[in-house]
Amino acid sequence: MTGNDKNRAYWKKNLQYLGILLAVWFIVSYGCAILFVDFLDKIRIGGFGLGFWFAQQGSIYVFVALIFIYVCLMNRLDKRHDTSNREEEE
């Protein structure tokens, strides 16, 4: 593979990660906490309705988790990209 191909593969993989993580982001915040909130409120966890919990607590926890997952995925991808570059140079 040439450097260009590799960059393209790297970018494609990155877009794939972005697609999946942003889908989760959208489903949790706009789905669970806004569009389906009344439906989810029928399920109770302690004093919370599930929809209310997502709206005021859960979505924020998911946001934090999403960023750290992306950080890990990209660090791994960066490392792989780096080593394959180095092998080529040798």
Add this chain to the structure above:
Amino acid sequence: MSVQAWTFVMVGISFALYIGVAIWSRASSTGEFYIAGAGVPPVVNGMATAADWMSAASFISMAGLISFMGRDGSVYLMGWTGGYVLLALLLAPYLRKFGKYTVPDFVGDRYYSRTARIVAVICAIFVSFTYVAGQMRGVGIVFSRFLNVDITLGVMIGMGIVFFYAVLGGMKGITYTQVAQYCVLIFAYLVPAIFISLLMTGNIIPQLGFGGELADGSGEFLLDKLNGLSQELGFDAYTDGRKATIDVFFITAALMLGTAGLPHVIVRFYTVPRVSAARSSAGWALLFIAILYTTAPAVAAFARTNLLNTVSDTEYTEVPGWFKNWETTGLIKFDDKNGDGNIQYRGAHSQVENELTIDRDIMVLANPEIAKLPNWVVGLVAAGGLAAALSTAAGLLLVISTSIAHDLLKRELVQDISEKGELIAARIAAGIAVCIAGYFGIDPPGFVGQVVAFAFGLAAASFFPAIIMGIFWKRMNNVGAISGMIVGISFTAGYIIFFKFINPEMNVPAHWLFGISPEGIGTLGMVLNFLVSVPVSLLTAPPPPDVQELVDNIRSPQEAGPPHELSV
């Protein structure tokens, strides 16, 4: 010791700390002044970003707003945190790789246009000024309520402190002072929240106590009790939504997209050493923000329950001391309409007339007193509110001074300015900005509060699409981006101005386009921006090869070089 004495102690100690940090970390070059020499570790940068982001509005107003809005308060909770996901995934790493100092730098280079750069500079200055005025006002309120100094004097003390460390320390000084301020503000927010959670639910973690049972042995859940109390007094049930679903959707989106487009947040990601550090520092920032943002709704519910329990149907002569204190500031008003000497606090669904008006902003500040916490906690909250206001004000002032000294002077007007000259210009600009912000704080134009909320919509409709497309779509050219920004921002601003300033009496859901309030219209403005910029771009010439190369370069994983020197 009295509340006032404790407040002096807490505020005094925290101010001494900030000044000490500022002296220890002052800037000696423009690189240090603008982006702290790009040498800030991600965790530290995350903490500083969190303090930068959480303003007087987050600390003082947000829980109060939520406690009056119930479930719909989620628009702020999600809107002001979800944007960080977009920032970490779609913006921060690429802007760091691009590696210059400011958002206008990126817009100007990517769209090879001086017009685009100047428009971006003006937007950045406008957004920052409206914001900073609100912060100075927050400083004034805290000083006048807790330290009994005049609002004017309070604002001037705040200006002095910010001037000292922003002008002296630049980004480097601000970053390390913000770390100290984050520690003060989060401690000040959590201590009363934990106390109240323990008192009311017996659970030490407010986030859990929020959904737990009351500690009075009744076995009733806190939220059920709150719903019951609210409905009894003619308010809507706390955990029910009141806004239309579409409106909640659009407001949340406008706040999220706006957060990701705000210049004073984006600029923080230039201060880290590597691209990977830009990603992780966004994660740290959101983690530190989430600590406060998941506590806030709990505080809101506790405060609301306490308030309904304490004041409703109490004899006016028997009210607790905090009630009288806030009454003298005019933020609580009691009007005994039926003349029975009792306070009737009622909602819209009640037959009985409501006699009490409470300013939402006081809920967090009054909360420790309402829950009868010790005096030192009250003093601590005052110091925390000041930390939140000052840290945000300093970050914004830096954006203003950078915009003027770097984007306008260095890049446009006096291109051969020396580094030393630029540094002096940046400091003078920061100094002038402090004075103007202070003036707005003492004598606020009535529209400041409203404009701050709309700044998000405007940022969402203009900056956000231009930056996203600049990174993710190589074919986007200058004509497309500029026409998109113009359509997006004029549509959004027009809608807001129409409903807020020209025809405020029409500002009801029946007249709104698709039922979207002016707060949420920025999302539609952003959609329009995309709808205009893409076809226009396709119909005009593609960007020149060197710009396409620039895009390839910011996407590729090869590390960004050392921070850019000034000779760009």
